[in-house]
Amino acid sequence: MKARRQGVILELIDQEPLHSQELLRRRLHKAGFETTQATISRDIKELGLVKRAGDGAYQRPGTDAVSPATVLAALERAAAEFLRHVDRVQHLVVVRTGAGQAQALALAIDRARLPEAIGTIAGDDTILVVARDPRRASAFVKRLEAFAGF
Amino acid sequence: MKARRQGVILELIDQEPLHSQELLRRRLHKAGFETTQATISRDIKELGLVKRAGDGAYQRPGTDAVSPATVLAALERAAAEFLRHVDRVQHLVVVRTGAGQAQALALAIDRARLPEAIGTIAGDDTILVVARDPRRASAFVKRLEAFAGF
DNA sequence: CATGACAAAGAATAACTATACAGAGAGGCG
DNA sequence: CGCCTCTCTGTATAGTTATTCTTTGTCATG
Numbered sequence: 001m002k003a004r005r006q007g008v009i010l011e012l013i014d015q016e017p018l019h020s021q022e023l024l025r026r027r028l029h030k031a032g033f034e035t036t037q038a039t040i041s042r043d044i045k046e047l048g049l050v051k052r053a054g055d056g057a058y059q060r061p062g063t064d065a066v067s068p069a070t071v072l073a074a075l076e077r078a079a080a081e082f083l084r085h086v087d088r089v090q091h092l093v094v095v096r097t098g099a100g101q102a103q104a105l106a107l108a109i110d111r112a113r114l115p116e117a118i119g120t121i122a123g124d125d126t127i128l129v130v131a132r133d134p135r136r137a138s139a140f141v142k143r144l145e146a147f148a149g150f
Numbered sequence: 151m152k153a154r155r156q157g158v159i160l161e162l163i164d165q166e167p168l169h170s171q172e173l174l175r176r177r178l179h180k181a182g183f184e185t186t187q188a189t190i191s192r193d194i195k196e197l198g199l200v201k202r203a204g205d206g207a208y209q210r211p212g213t214d215a216v217s218p219a220t221v222l223a224a225l226e227r228a229a230a231e232f233l234r235h236v237d238r239v240q241h242l243v244v245v246r247t248g249a250g251q252a253q254a255l256a257l258a259i260d261r262a263r264l265p266e267a268i269g270t271i272a273g274d275d276t277i278l279v280v281a282r283d284p285r286r287a288s289a290f291v292k293r294l295e296a297f298a299g300f
Numbered sequence: 301c302a303t304g305a306c307a308a309a310g311a312a313t314a315a316c317t318a319t320a321c322a323g324a325g326a327g328g329c330g
Numbered sequence: 331c332g333c334c335t336c337t338c339t340g341t342a343t344a345g346t347t348a349t350t351c352t353t354t355g356t357c358a359t360g
Contacts, residue, residue: 007253050200094269094280125260126269189309
């Protein structure tokens with residue numbers, strides 16, 4: 001029960017900025033979890049979340065949201081800001097980001113519609129990019145590294 | 151005045167964990183700044199600091215220093231509690247957990263920064279772990295199974 | 301000098317969060 | 331079973347933080 005609830009909390013805070021535990025409690029209620037502010041306080045502590053002073057929203061540690069203009073510029077910015085490491089195994093590219101930043105960078109990659117990237121799957125701090133073949137995977141790695149300034 | 155005070159705040163929070171604005175106020179006082187909690191609240195907001203849920207300390211964004219021993223212990227607990235099954239195909243490891251527990255375990259794996267795991271992607275009850283090669287994938291499987299008590 | 305426009309900050313307090321305590325339920329064991 | 335222990339959670343409340351309202355100081359201008 002507890003583990004499941006904490007998983008939902010992570011999903012919720014990724015979806016919209018939640019600036020109080022009371023608000024989070026109401027969202028959990030809609031998701032079918034009946035609980036109290038006290039329990040949420042403990043969950044947040046166990047998950048190691050962080051409350052940003054800027055807007056008071058709870059976040060996974062290390063997350064910094066950005067909303068840029070054009071898709072390529074967006075990808076460039078996102079790569080420069082979030083990218084930690086890129087690795088390739090055959091036609092698969094594993095992209096590492098800071099904790100909780102994978103979704104943001106993956107979104108930018110998807111929107112850029114790069115010819116070499118067929119699709120992406122993002123976890124918390126890792127993105128798996130599937131390329132059509134090793135050559136294009138390698139090209140993608142180079143492009144991303146250039147964006148990130150490696 | 152304000153800029154200088156905010157600079158001192160940054161120095162102070164780097165030196166020791168400060169878990170409340172009142173404590174910060176006393177430190178500022180010793181540094182020669184006479185001010186109130188309200189002003190410090192505003193300073194913290196302008197500096198964009200974050201309050202960690204773990205120990206309640208204020209930090210600059212992006213400084214998520216957690217000791218390796220702690221994250222490993224966390225992984226061990228998470229594995230013991232959530233892990234159901236582990237399987238390997240080449241350099242990919244498929245980890246099965248109870249429903250809704252994949253995110254939690256994946257987070258623990260990510261934080262542990264194990265050398266054999268390049269990255270993870272978690273769904274609801276399944277985690278895909280990408281290793282650099284089959285040998286390391288196998289090592290990862292063994293390690294996880296040991297944690298889980300298999 | 302008077303005045304208006306601001307930025308900064310304190311006092312009071314509303315809003316929010318963490319915690320002490322207690323109770324319920326699960327599992328282990330004589 | 332009866333008792334112990336452990337984990338999880340709710341209630342009540344202590345503790346902490348954000349905000350509203352107000353004052354003060356500074357600068358520019360007529």
